[in-house]
Amino acid sequence: MDDLADATIRPRPxxxxxxxxxxxxxxxxxxxxxxxxxRTSDPTLASQVLHPVAGPELIVAGALLLLxxxxxxxxxxxxxxxxxxxxxxVVCAGLAAEHLIHAADLFAVxxxxxxxxxxxxxxxxxxxxxxxxxxxxxxxxxxxxxxxGGLSAARRMDASCPTARRTVRLGAGVVxxxxxxxxxxxxxxxxxxxxxxxxxPLSRLGPAAVWRFxxxxxxxxxxxxxxxxxxxxxxGQIKNGENVLSPESFPLDHAVRxxxxxxxxxxxxxxxxxxxxxxxxxxxxxxxxPTGWRAVRKSLTATLPFSMKLTLAAFATLLALLTWPAIxxxxxxxxxxxTAS
Amino acid sequence: xxxxxxxxxxxAWTWRLWLCLAVLGILAxxxxxxxxxxxxxxxxxxxxxxGFAWRIAQGDVLYRDxxxxxxxxxxxxxxxxxxxxPAARWPLIPWESAWxxxxxxxxxxAARALYARQIALALTVVAxxxxxxxxxxxxxxxxxxxxESYLLLPTAGAVALYWRAARRGRWGRFVWTGVxxxxxLALKQTALPLLVAVAAHATTWDLIVDRAPGRWATRAAGxxxxxxxxxxxxxxxxxxxxxxxxxxxxxTTRASGLLRRETGWPGRWRDVVPLWVPLGWCALGVVLWAxxxxxxxxxxxxxxxxxxxxxxxxxxxxCLMLVLLxxxxxxxxxxxxxxxxxxxxxxxxxxxxxxxxxxxxxxKVVFATAILGSAIAxxxxxxxxxxxxxxxxxxxxxxxxxxxxENAKQSSDIRVK
Numbered sequence: 242m243d244d245l246a247d248a249t250i251r252p253r254p255x256x257x258x259x260x261x262x263x264x265x266x267x268x269x270x271x272x273x274x275x276x277x278x279x280r281t282s283d284p285t286l287a288s289q290v291l292h293p294v295a296g297p298e299l300i301v302a303g304a305l306l307l308l309x310x311x312x313x314x315x316x317x318x319x320x321x322x323x324x325x326x327x328x329x330x331v332v333c334a335g336l337a338a339e340h341l342i343h344a345a346d347l348f349a350v351x352x353x354x355x356x357x358x359x360x361x362x363x364x365x366x367x368x369x370x371x372x373x374x375x376x377x378x379x380x381x382x383x384x385x386x387x388x389x390g391g392l393s394a395a396r397r398m399d400a401s402c403p404t405a406r407r408t409v410r411l412g413a414g415v416v417x418x419x420x421x422x423x424x425x426x427x428x429x430x431x432x433x434x435x436x437x438x439x440x441x442p443l444s445r446l447g448p449a450a451v452w453r454f455x456x457x458x459x460x461x462x463x464x465x466x467x468x469x470x471x472x473x474x475x476x477g478q479i480k481n482g483e484n485v486l487s488p489e490s491f492p493l494d495h496a497v498r499x500x501x502x503x504x505x506x507x508x509x510x511x512x513x514x515x516x517x518x519x520x521x522x523x524x525x526x527x528x529x530x531p532t533g534w535r536a537v538r539k540s541l542t543a544t545l546p547f548s549m550k551l552t553l554a555a556f557a558t559l560l561a562l563l564t565w566p567a568i569x570x571x572x573x574x575x576x577x578x579x580t581a582s
Numbered sequence: 583x584x585x586x587x588x589x590x591x592x593x594a595w596t597w598r599l600w601l602c603l604a605v606l607g608i609l610a611x612x613x614x615x616x617x618x619x620x621x622x623x624x625x626x627x628x629x630x631x632x633g634f635a636w637r638i639a640q641g642d643v644l645y646r647d648x649x650x651x652x653x654x655x656x657x658x659x660x661x662x663x664x665x666x667x668p669a670a671r672w673p674l675i676p677w678e679s680a681w682x683x684x685x686x687x688x689x690x691x692a693a694r695a696l697y698a699r700q701i702a703l704a705l706t707v708v709a710x711x712x713x714x715x716x717x718x719x720x721x722x723x724x725x726x727x728x729x730e731s732y733l734l735l736p737t738a739g740a741v742a743l744y745w746r747a748a749r750r751g752r753w754g755r756f757v758w759t760g761v762x763x764x765x766x767l768a769l770k771q772t773a774l775p776l777l778v779a780v781a782a783h784a785t786t787w788d789l790i791v792d793r794a795p796g797r798w799a800t801r802a803a804g805x806x807x808x809x810x811x812x813x814x815x816x817x818x819x820x821x822x823x824x825x826x827x828x829x830x831x832x833x834t835t836r837a838s839g840l841l842r843r844e845t846g847w848p849g850r851w852r853d854v855v856p857l858w859v860p861l862g863w864c865a866l867g868v869v870l871w872a873x874x875x876x877x878x879x880x881x882x883x884x885x886x887x888x889x890x891x892x893x894x895x896x897x898x899x900x901c902l903m904l905v906l907l908x909x910x911x912x913x914x915x916x917x918x919x920x921x922x923x924x925x926x927x928x929x930x931x932x933x934x935x936x937x938x939x940x941x942x943x944x945x946k947v948v949f950a951t952a953i954l955g956s957a958i959a960x961x962x963x964x965x966x967x968x969x970x971x972x973x974x975x976x977x978x979x980x981x982x983x984x985x986x987x988e989n990a991k992q993s994s995d996i997r998v999k
Contacts, residue, residue, distance in 0.1 A: 545944070545948075546940065547870070547873055547936075548932045548936045549936060549944075551870065552929075552933060553951055555955075556952055556954075556955035556956075557951075559955050559959060560955060
C-alpha cells in the first residue's frame with residue numbers, strides 16, 4: 242500500500258492537465274445538458290404529472306446545487322462526494338437533455354449527495370444532515386437508501402459526541418426533513434403519502450419491469466455504472482490505506498455500501514420502468530468513482546508491466562466506444578437546444 | 583502458465599465465493615438456454631431425433647427402417663431414454679442437461695490443464711454462455727438435444743485427456759483419448775477436425791520437432807486402438823443388424839453430397855456475438871505473448887507452448903470445416919468456438935503472471951477494469967439470451983409440441999442439419 246504513496250509514482254504535469262481537462266469537460270457537459278433539458282422542458286411529460294413540484298426551475302436548482310456542492314467539497318480529505326456528484330451530474334445531463342429524468346428525482350439526488358458530503362465533512366452537526374437526507378427521501382421515496390446509509394454510517398463515526406446520540410440526532414433530522422417536505426406537498430394540494438408512497442398500482446411491480454428498466458437505461462448508464470462499481474471495489478480494497486485515503490473515508494464507504502444494498506431492494510419495487518430512476522440507483526456508486534479514479538490515475542503513472550498498460554488502454558478504449566453513441570445522441574440534443582432561439 | 587495460490591487460507595474463501603457465483607451463473611445460463619431451446623417455435627431436429635429414438639426403442643432398425651445421414655451414436659444414445667420414459671420429447675431434457683453439465687466439467691478440466699483455476703473457471707463460464715447462446719439463437723433448427731449438446735463432453739474430455747497423456751506419456755491415456763475421439767465420431771461427423779488436430783499435433787511434435795518415431799508410433803497405436811474399439815463396437819452392431827453397407831453409404835457418400843452446398847462460415851461479426859469478448863482476449867493475449875517471449879524456441883517448446891500449438895491446429899481445422907459445411911447454422915459454432923475460448927485464456931494468464939510486479943491495489947484496478955469492461959461487452963449476449971428464452975416460454979404450446987412429435991414418429995428420413 243505504501244508504494245501507492247511513493248513519490249516516484251506521483252502524477253506528472255501532463256496527467257494533471259488531462260485530469261483537469263476531463264473535469265472541465267464533465268462540468269461543461271453537465272451545465273449544457275441540464276440547461277438544455279430545462280429550456281426544452283415539456284410540462285405535459287408524464288414525469289412532471291407524477292411529480293407536480295417538478296419543473297425547469299427545479300432542474301436548474303438541482304444542477305446549481307450539484308456544482309456548488311462539488312466546488313465546496315473539492316478539498317475535503319476524501320474528494321469522493323465532490324467528484325461523485327460531478328459524475329452524477331454528467332449522467333443527469335444526458336438524461337435531462339433527452340427528457341428522461343424527473344426533476345424531482347434530480348433535486349432529491351442532489352440533496353442526498355449534499356447530505357453525504359455533510360456527513361463526512363461536518364460530523365458534529367448531524368441534525369442538518371438528517372434534514373437534508375429526509376427531504377431527499379420525501380422528494381423521491383427511492384432515496385430511502387441514502388437515509389439508511391447515513392444513519393448506519395453515523396452509528397460508526399468516531400467523533401466528539403457519543404455515537405448513539407449522533408444517530409438519534411441524525412434520525413430526528415431525517416424525520417423532520419421528511420415531514421417538512423411532506424407538509425409542503427400537502428399544502429400544495431398533494432396527499433402527504435404521495436411523497437412517501439408509491440403512486441402506481443402494485444401490479445406494475447416485478448422483475449419484468451426491472452428488466453425493461455435495465456434494458457432502457459443501460460445504454461447510457463452501463464459504462465458509467467461499471468466505473469462506479471470499479472470505484473466501489475477499489476474503495477473497499479484501499480479504505481484502510483493511510484496514505485491513499487483518509488480515515489474519514491470509512492464512513493462514506495460504509496454509507497454507500499448500505500445505500501447500495503437498500504437500492505437493490507428498492508430496484509425490485511420500482512413502480513415504473515423509467516430512465517429517471519437510473520440516477521437514483523446510480524448515485525451511490527458514483528460517489529466512489531473518484532476513489533477509483535485516483536487509483537487508476539496512480540496506476541497510469543506507476544511503472545506498470547506492458548500487459549497491464551495494454552489492458553488498461555484496451556478497456557478504456559472499449560468503454561469510450563460503448564459510451565460514445567449515448568454521448569453523441571445527448572450531445573446533439575444539447576447543441577440543438579442551446580442554439581435554438 | 584499454471585500457478586497455485588500463495589496464501590491458501592486467505593484465498594480459499596475468495597475461491598469458494600467465486601466458485602459459488604460461477605456455478606450459480608452456469609446453472610442460470612444453462613437453464614435459460616435449455617428452456618428457451620426446448621420451447622422454440624422451430625420444430626425440426628429434436629422432434630425427428632426423439633421420434634426416431636422412440637422407434638428404435640420399439641424395435642425399428644436404423645438405416646433400414648429409418649434413414650439418416652449421421653452416425654448412429656446420437657440416436658442410440660437417445661433410444662434408452664424412451665425405454666423408461668413416455669413417448670414425448672420432454673424426457674430428453676434431464677438427459678441432455680446431464681450430458682451438458684458433465685461437458686462443462688470436462689471443459690473446466692481441459693482449461694485447468696492450461697491455466698490457473700480462476701482463469702479456467704472464468705473460461706468455463708464464457709464457454710457455457712457461448713454454447714447456450716449459439717444453440718438458442720440458431721434459427722435453422724431449435725437447438726435442443728442436438729448432437730452438439732452431447733459432443734461437448736467427449737470433445738472436451740478428449741482434449742483434457744490428450745494433454746494429460748502427452749505430458750505424462752502414459753500409453754493407457756492415449757487409448758482412452760482414442761475412445762473419446764471414437765465416441766465423438768460416432769455422434770457426428772463434425773468431430774473430424776478434433777481428430778485431425780490430435781493427429782497433426784502428435785505427428786508434428788513427435789516426428790518433426792522431437793524426432794522420436796518410436797514414441798510417435800506408440801502413441802498413434804494407442805489412439806488408433808481407442809478409436810478402433812469404438813468403431814468396431816459400432817460396426818459390430820450395424821453388421822449384426824445387416825445394415826453396415828447402408829450405414830456406411832449414408833454416413834459418407836450421402837452426407838458428403840451436402841458439403842459445399844453453401845458454407846457454414848459466419849459471414850458477419852453479428853453471427854458470432856458470444857465470441858466478441860473471447861476474440862478480443864485472444865488478440866490481447868497474442869500481443870502479450872509476442873511481447874514477452876524470451877526466445878521463440880524456449881517459448882514454443884514449453885508444455886504450455888505445445889498445448890497452445892494444439893489449440894491453433896484445432897482452430898484451423900474447425901475453421902476449414904465451417905467453410906465446407908452446408909449452411910450457416912449457429913449450432914455448428916457451439917463446438918467450433920471451444921478452441922477460441924481456450925486460447926483466450928492466454929490474456930488472463932499473462933495478466934496474472936505480471937500482477938506480482940505491482941502493488942496489490944494497482945493490480946486490482948487493472949483486473950477490475952478488465953473484468954468490468956468484459957462484463958459490459960458481454961451485455962449484447964445476455965440481451966439476446968434472456969428475452970428470446972422468455973418469449974419462447976410464453977409462446978410455447980404443449981399441444982402443438984405433442985402433434986409435432988407424433989408427426990416426427992411417422993417420418994422415416996432425416997437430412998443432415
